[in-house]
Amino acid sequence: MKTAFLIIGLIIGSNTFAQQTYLDSLIMSKKTKHIEGIIPVYVTPGYEAKAISWQSTITEAKNYYESKYKGISIKAKLAVLDSANWTNEIVGYGYTYARDGWIVLPADVDFNDYVRIYGFSSFKNILEKECDKIGLDPNELPGSMFQFVTVHELGHIFVNQLIKEGIPGEFFNETVANIIAWEFFKKNKPEVMKGFELSMNVFFKNYTNPKYKTLTELSENYGKMDMENYCWYQFNFLKLVEEIYAVKDVDLLLCFKKLSQENNLKNMNVVEIGSLLDKYYNGIFSRWLSKYN
Numbered sequence: 001m002k003t004a005f006l007i008i009g010l011i012i013g014s015n016t017f018a019q020q021t022y023l024d025s026l027i028m029s030k031k032t033k034h035i036e037g038i039i040p041v042y043v044t045p046g047y048e049a050k051a052i053s054w055q056s057t058i059t060e061a062k063n064y065y066e067s068k069y070k071g072i073s074i075k076a077k078l079a080v081l082d083s084a085n086w087t088n089e090i091v092g093y094g095y096t097y098a099r100d101g102w103i104v105l106p107a108d109v110d111f112n113d114y115v116r117i118y119g120f121s122s123f124k125n126i127l128e129k130e131c132d133k134i135g136l137d138p139n140e141l142p143g144s145m146f147q148f149v150t151v152h153e154l155g156h157i158f159v160n161q162l163i164k165e166g167i168p169g170e171f172f173n174e175t176v177a178n179i180i181a182w183e184f185f186k187k188n189k190p191e192v193m194k195g196f197e198l199s200m201n202v203f204f205k206n207y208t209n210p211k212y213k214t215l216t217e218l219s220e221n222y223g224k225m226d227m228e229n230y231c232w233y234q235f236n237f238l239k240l241v242e243e244i245y246a247v248k249d250v251d252l253l254l255c256f257k258k259l260s261q262e263n264n265l266k267n268m269n270v271v272e273i274g275s276l277l278d279k280y281y282n283g284i285f286s287r288w289l290s291k292y293n
């Protein structure tokens, strides 16, 4: 998560791939190895195995969503860069993102880095204890999270094709990207969710004092706040996603598509859009949104 805040409004249809963007040149200026595929990969040498595994997950998710929603053709490229080659010009190390058709992830985050960067430091022992309870090696946690994040970022790219007008605001963009990843892993790779949900639940219960808590503060500090505060938002949004996903036979993306055809969402605020969604989701959205006033 800590995610694709840069995506919004930056994905410009098929032309994205026709011209070289600033990010294309920036990534090409780094020392990387190119791995061909439906999702081309540029990776810091030494991290090929990890990059290939993410490439395969993204390709699988692309196939899953292209067959689920007709008329969609998702294009993306993956960059996996270590801290020495990171795109600090865009955002600090650890902030994963999607921009200009690229999905960009860090190559060398181990368990200790994970704890430090993403806000688990003051309850690392609880995280380890919870892993122990279900026989999970804590060293697998970063892998689970980044697997999830690969599809979250792909979700940012893909939703701009499905809903031409785009989705307004960070809250809904992040929620939609999270539901795209959530559904994909629940249905296709549930083993990844074990470590990811454990991280989410431990964080949700134990990280209780974020500097920023409202959606206005999120907008004002997007991409600039401490990563752990950004994780607080993402893990909160994911608890909402857990509830949304439990509502059977309602597809959030199709709801958005319908709402965007019937309303001018860009002129509506988050609470107004939330109340439209409540009709399909038994009031879940308004209940969660009241937390971020």
Ligand SMILES: [Zn+2]
Residues within 6 Å of the ligand: 001, 002, 003, 004, 005, 152, 153, 156, 173, 174, 177
């Ligand atoms: Zn995101």
